[in-house]
Amino acid sequence: MSLKSVNFANLLVYSMIQTDICIVGAGPVGLFAVFEAGLLKMRCHLVDALPQVGGQLSEIYPKKPIYDIPGYPEILAGDLITNLMKQIEPFKPTFTLGERVDSFVRNEDGTMLITTNQGTKILCKVLVIAAGLGCFEPRKPEVKDLEKFEGKGISYMILDPEKYRGKRVVLAGGGDSALDWAIHLSDICGELSLVHRSETFRGAPDSAAKVFELAKNGKINLLLNSNITAVSGNGHLESVTITNNQQESTQLFVDNFIPLFGLTPKLGPIAHWGLNIDKNAIVVNVEDYSTNIPAVYAIGDINTYPGKLKLILCGFHEAALMAQSAFRYVYPDQKLSFKYTTVNGVNAF
């Protein structure tokens, strides 16, 4: 087949995800929005920066009980997400997980094209931002020039441990993820150091004991009561400076530096989409939780309005009103009639 016979315009359409509503954020409110949209025959695609659904509930506190979900005197956060996934199953939502929405383009016909940081494209009629406090990104230590070497020796996540085989690697951090990776990488790296600001680890005691044992056997170079205070290199990272509590500094020549200090939420690229933003929250109209951009809604913790309460149950209410309003963008020629599920049931797609 010659290249000439390929219709690139068609290829683009085929590789694109097409949906009625694109929901940014797969936390409880984003998930429930699928249900409310589904009752009105609108299909949803969800995008989330985390590799699993549930947002904060899955990432931060899956085992914590929640007491203010109507109808549940007490429910574990993780169980609420499991139940929501079951509740929206009839409406066959699709997901793009582990990707962050990056750009937003309005087409002439009013549809919107959303592109993620991995290049996934989603064409939608309505965009619903249910992104909570934003996307969870790695917490970065305050070290000068850190950004200069990102992707050039410095990374904040370990996606493929094999990348570090035989390399000189320094990890920083004292939490569970720093301990777990130190143990895992000790057999892979050529030279592995773990820098921790204290002399004790408060992660899982078993992991801490294992790390001390590996250090004793010379498999890990354990640098306690120390911090990384500088990074240097020429194009690629070449060394890090480690300073201990006595303010004594040493230079360590390394191929990779991986700070592992957990995750922190950031608003991310959404902040630059032209939405009205007040103190990291999107300003909405309380009639339908629409934003200043047509066919773009914001529900849940990410929005703000007079009297706003950051509660899951308020987000559920916002999802219901949003769906009633979004209907006109998905079915501009149809008249919306409100129906109870007790009368109409839940009609699966």
Added chain:
Amino acid sequence: MKDLIEITIIGTDGKSNTLQIPTGISLSLMEVLKAEGYPILATCGGMALCATCHVQVIKGYEKLHQPEDQEWAMLDTLPNYTPQSRLSCQLKIDESMNGMEFRVMGEDNV
């Protein structure tokens, strides 16, 4: 028993401000800081699970109760930890805090 106590807060801009706070209404320092408009995210809502309400105790650290395991675990994830670091959500406002001073270490995105 005091009804109002005074606490001094140094914001991320370096400005110092003394707040009068009522005791006995079960507020945490995190809730006070949020209400006063300081850049505190408090993602987890006060469960010591996210470390976004980090403060440094400038004056009166010894008056506070020791952190519990969960708070220690989160403090360990902070790259800008100091030996006087605490999570403000774990500090309940009471009269013993009168005259204390805190620096807000909130993250730069707020």
